[in-house]
Amino acid sequence: MPHEVRGVVATGNGKPVSLATILVPDPGPGEALVKVLACGVCHTDLHYREGGISDDFPFLLGHEASGMVEAVGSGVTDIAPGDFVILNWRAVCGSCRACLRGRPQYCFATHNATQKMTLADGTPLSPALGIGAFAEKTLVAAGQCTKVDPAASPAAAGLLGCGVMAGLGAAVNTGAVSRGDSVAVIGCGGVGNAAIAGARLVGATTIIAVDVDERKLEWARGFGATHTVNAKEADPVEAIRQLTGGNGADVVIDAVGRPETFKQAFYARDLAGTAVLVGVPTPEMTLELPLLDVFGRGGALKSSWYGDCLPSRDFPLLISLYLQGRFDLDAFVTETIGLDGVEAAFAKMHHGDVLRSVVVL
Structure with missing residues (x-):
């Protein structure tokens, strides 16, 4: 019935x-x-x-x-x-x-x-x-x-x-952030802040949060951002480079999902660094990049589906960390x-x- x-x-x-x-x-x-x-x-x-x-x-x-x-x-x-x-x-x-x-x-x-x-x-x-x-x-x-x-x-x-797993997984699973890495996250809503929390969880030492909203940047600090960049006041690419010794971050995560933010992620990463797209674009959006830059900068451009998670593996682990007070x-x-x-x-x-x-x- x-x-x-x-x-x-x-x-x-x-x-x-x-x-x-x-x-x-x-x-x-x-x-x-x-x-x-x-x-x-x-x-x-x-x-x-x-x-x-x-x-x-x-x-x-x-x-x-x-x-x-x-x-x-x-x-x-x-x-x-x-x-x-x-x-x-x-x-x-x-x-x-x-x-x-x-x-x-x-x-x-x-x-x-x-x-x-x-x-x-x-x-x-x-x-x-x-x-x-x-x-x-x-x-x-x-x-x-x-x-x-x-x-x-x-x-x-x-x-x-959904959202927390998507962001955390974009950092930990897709971006393979590990201890000592530098990470930048563009867009600090729920997904972006989960990426920041994930980067901190696995030991990233420099975590840069980028947004246009000071409220969201304040949230990002609470989740583990070591530096913040207001994109209304500074060029995010140049700011990320300055905060990483002029090199760019090892992993840059686009949690917005727009062509302009993905270009920022592409150019804000170090040579051989990784750019991860986890923000969801709309159907009409297109991306244009010089192919020589794609070749010359090396590294990887990845999209993250559901944080590349395996629920049976990841959910119990993260709940355990949550109950231990670590997440x-x-x-x-x-x-x-x-x-x-x-x-x-x-x-x-x-x-x-x-x-x-x-x-x-």
């Missing part, structure tokens, strides 16, 4: 979201029913509302979530009712070419629930990133549930489901809200007033 719950739905391009009654099926084979405890308000949800990802309306928004498993379908053995889990959108298939090469963090065929959640009138919903967690309960593929220590705060833990996930939670506060949270996000608003159920 379907479960009748409340959820936040985007019904059309640019329209304000609304609370609606959602019907959530019992889990079928390979699926899990999860009681959502908390879910962060991520820029990706706003992109869905604006039609920037697809036009498959209506969307059930929310994906950066933690919760408690209520029921599982047949064939599910890795999780059980009562488990505290972080939801992820990389449920690896185990059989695609990436998985078979031993690179499951690049899985090209990640799993989602087969059954559809619907509105009360039977209209099928498209869950954001295959999750749809701005709801009291949601249905996901069992592989989208990563079991972690239940001592963790649900509001903080859920942020590993401050709580600092990313600016405010907690109810399901009826999502639209206002989008406005705060747009104006840069929050790192994360988190819906707590």
